[in-house]
Amino acid sequence: MLLKLAWRSLMHRRGSVLLAVLSVAVSLTVLLGVEQIRNQARDSFNRTVSGVDLIVGARTGEINLLLYSVFRIGTPSNNISWQAYRDIAEQPRVAWTIPISLGDSHRGYRVVGTSEAFFNHYQYGQGRALTLASGHPFAKTHDVVLGAAVATQLKYELGDSVVLAHGLGSTSFSHHEEHPFTVSGILEPTGTPVDRALYISLEGMEAVHKPHGQTHSDLTPSSVTAFMLGLDSRVATFQLQRQINQYRGEPLLAILPGVTLSQLWQMLGMVEKILLLISAMVVLAALLGLCIMLLTSMRERRREIALLRVIGAGPLQLFLLIQAEALLVVLLGAAGAFLAVFAGQWLLEPLLSERFGIYLTGTPLIEQAVTLIGAVLVTTFVVAAVPAISAYRQSLNQGLQTQT
Template structure:
């Protein structure tokens, strides 16, 4: 019988202890690899949410705050940017295109984005991919709306359906814009970005929603204007939430940024998306490090349990080891036997952890996508994560040397006593 077969039989004779050790190592592996995977997937998801945009402009605020509410629709702006300022920015000779956006309305907790048709021409995500349509076309009329793939799927909407939008982004505090119905003209393809969870209307459509509001107060139902009455009114926006800018030359990014911040009478913030994303990850690096350290300690505890179990089993297995020695086993074979046992338990635990992680991914991923807009890949493993799993196995092999060496020394001392 080979040492590996003997190791398997020895493990099977201690089912309960081995099962608990395997589960402990499996859960620790799932936690360590899972934290790493969520971090990398979230970072990739965030960084791919916008590309090809040189500057994001909004009212004076923090860089990360501006990034979060314009790109990810998280939080609220401190103020708006006047339409006159938008036109001044558009007139700058370095500016190639500008996409104004207006936020603050919603539909069933999905964000409504007021913008222009340039959004569908110039906005890019991932590796500079353009937006494309599953069905339909961009908005053309005042009360047209284009919806993201997740909105269409979750609410079961089709081209031609009519919907009503609500004022505000908080479902409990929002108020529906009565008598102003929008018709779905287009459904965008899946992007894995906040675009999937958004509805897009024209800036004039946003103005139409609020044209009969007075000082932020909704009109009485009987005084609310309907679609046909609004079509004849002037609907030039007074202000917007922010703008995405594309410049003619990347070399002018910093000069335009300084000009927007320093030379405009209206207080503005102008951020470079990639730089602000890096700042965002830097700001949460402490939390990330803390999670990683905690996970390492969890793995250490699991392997300390493994070592203690092996040490305790040495006293219980004196007869077994003595029998092996009487059958001609060399002390080095005793050493290898205990090492193989630890290796089998560790490998089984790591494999269990990976299976648990990928199984959990099928349930966690839809939740994170739906609630946080993060597109995570928990059902496959990268090269880095496989290396992390191998590192856990190597660490388990190293710590098993201590009890294995103790068994080796005991075997030698027993041999000397027999001699």
């Protein structure tokens, strides 16, 4: 009965109520959308590299090794000798390896020397494999495969000539002009650091650093920057990690990429909290607007309250009536917010995955959403207490006047 009466009262003031519902819906959409993207961004960040059991580099900090081997940020403290790489790659439990050699760049983008194993075994997201939008992996010494962002920004196509530069700056005065590379393939967008790099073979990396005129008969590299490992059994991961960290030939460090990615994300946790706080403030502003609307309507509803008192409604019932109206407005706004989040996820998922590597998989986070909406309803009850108490007092005064 009380909800029915509250609904009819809202319909009588449908213009202002519609604006209040819209305001609440927009604010809750921001809150739920930020929470959805925040959780999915964390998951996508943790899946920047997938299916790799260990990343091995020269002994340095774990996060530093992850940054330059996966995100192409920073520089290594040292290289790994080819002999050490071969010793570990030939371990019985190692199923495949992806060597990584850094040092050159092209117009501000990193050049990565690697092998065909990179295209066969590197994964991102939820086990997504790399695919070529056009062309093929490097088959010749001077072939280069471009990440999607490189090809788009620099407007390269298959068959174009690319001159690499020594060093990592966007402007370089040392170019390998005597060793031009030919674009043989362009990767599909991944939304990961893979998009922002150029890929050549290890032999190609060695060839550009040979003195001009020297024979290229032996292009076996003397060292690599780092390498990724895939094992035939996850059970052996920790054992091999310990073995690598105790390698006697030279100081090495093996890290679990998933664990280190989580540590790195924790360092960025303050940004998460700030986003959530901003969203909560937006919702609070909308609820305060709802409170103001209800307070303003109290003066216009004196006759309505008087009639309700005449037919037997008590002060407590009027208090609960105002609370019910406020909660109905918030619930309608929440329903609209859920629909907006669902629609936004469906529309924005391709853009977010391609540009930012955020994969909005599955349905929005129901458990977190229910918790947030529950918190909003409790806040609504507290905020709506101001106009509800006003109605309560107004009904008491009218009751006393009736008695006299």
